[in-house]
Amino acid sequence: MPRINCLGVLVVDALSGPLSRYPEPRVCSQVVTQSVRFAAGGGAANTGNALAKLGLDVGVFSKVGDDPNGAFLRSELAQAGVDTRGIRVAAGESTPFTFVGIHPDGDRTFIHTPGANRTFSPADLDLEALFAADILLYQDCWVLPQLDGEPGARLLAEARRRGLKTALDECWGLGPRRDVLETMLPHCTYFLPSVDDLRTIYPDWPPERLVAHFLSLGVESVVLKMGSAGCLVARGAERIQVSALHVRVVDTTGAGDCWDAGFLAALMHGEDVVAATRIGHACAAYCIEHIGGAAGIPDYASACRRAQ
Numbered sequence: 001m002p003r004i005n006c007l008g009v010l011v012v013d014a015l016s017g018p019l020s021r022y023p024e025p026r027v028c029s030q031v032v033t034q035s036v037r038f039a040a041g042g043g044a045a046n047t048g049n050a051l052a053k054l055g056l057d058v059g060v061f062s063k064v065g066d067d068p069n070g071a072f073l074r075s076e077l078a079q080a081g082v083d084t085r086g087i088r089v090a091a092g093e094s095t096p097f098t099f100v101g102i103h104p105d106g107d108r109t110f111i112h113t114p115g116a117n118r119t120f121s122p123a124d125l126d127l128e129a130l131f132a133a134d135i136l137l138y139q140d141c142w143v144l145p146q147l148d149g150e151p152g153a154r155l156l157a158e159a160r161r162r163g164l165k166t167a168l169d170e171c172w173g174l175g176p177r178r179d180v181l182e183t184m185l186p187h188c189t190y191f192l193p194s195v196d197d198l199r200t201i202y203p204d205w206p207p208e209r210l211v212a213h214f215l216s217l218g219v220e221s222v223v224l225k226m227g228s229a230g231c232l233v234a235r236g237a238e239r240i241q242v243s244a245l246h247v248r249v250v251d252t253t254g255a256g257d258c259w260d261a262g263f264l265a266a267l268m269h270g271e272d273v274v275a276a277t278r279i280g281h282a283c284a285a286y287c288i289e290h291i292g293g294a295a296g297i298p299d300y301a302s303a304c305r306r307a308q
Helices: 043-053 068-080 150-161 178-187 207-216 255-268 273-288 300-307
Strands: 003-007 011-017 035-041 057-065 083-090 097-102 108-113 135-141 165-170 221-225 231-235 238-242
Touching: 003 043, 011 068, 035 043, 035 068, 043 057, 043 068, 043 135, 043 255, 057 068, 068 083, 135 150, 135 178, 135 255, 150 165, 150 178, 165 178, 165 255, 207 221, 207 231, 221 255, 221 273, 231 273, 238 273, 255 273, 255 300, 273 300
Parallel strands: 003 057, 003 135, 011 097, 057 083, 135 165
Antiparallel strands: 011 035, 097 108, 221 231, 231 238
């Protein structure tokens, strides 16, 4: 079976809401929400989980601590059908953790503890296993300081040399950096960024200028995610706007990661970039209608029907 390997972060998410405000010392020291839910989160977990639900053969490559949270993540992913052999378990380190505040409009904010993400490096990877795939997704640029930039570029270049297609997505993480991103882009078949994150490092650049710039750096296809405005697909001289689906917003956590899963699953089923973008929209819609980073994702056939 064709295979996708996801390189990125695993995080235990504590999702709590609706959250109208955060506490303030001596002003409002406690706020109350209706529920809290613990789930596997982080880009590699969300996309890997969603790909498995869509019926794909998928492996995750990441790093966690030798603690209960790390065991929870590995168990959750394995139960979903994800190959977890690429997850490094590090003694003495903590597993990444995020408190996710879900606001009444479905938007969310984060309090994050990076843990083992700060030390995850090429030395933690089984490279032969990593490259035993058809597509390598580098999921979480700007979250992995020991991999982002030159080390990640070398991994992507080697994947291309071995005949894999490569995809890159980003996450606000430790803060967007233009130099880190542009070092990696020449080795990407697909670049799948969020326009909101890019505004920090490309201020006032319209979408058309952004995608033209990324193509000039060597990316084969760019799909710029623009939230409710849909996506701008760019390849060569072609520019196609693909509208998003109308959904009831419950929680936007993981929507971009699930979009990636739908997009890559469609490519693996032989669809072109535009059709794959529509299936990505369908998977993002399913995610947004549920609480959690990869909740509500159906099988591939159902995603295709919703995309029509």
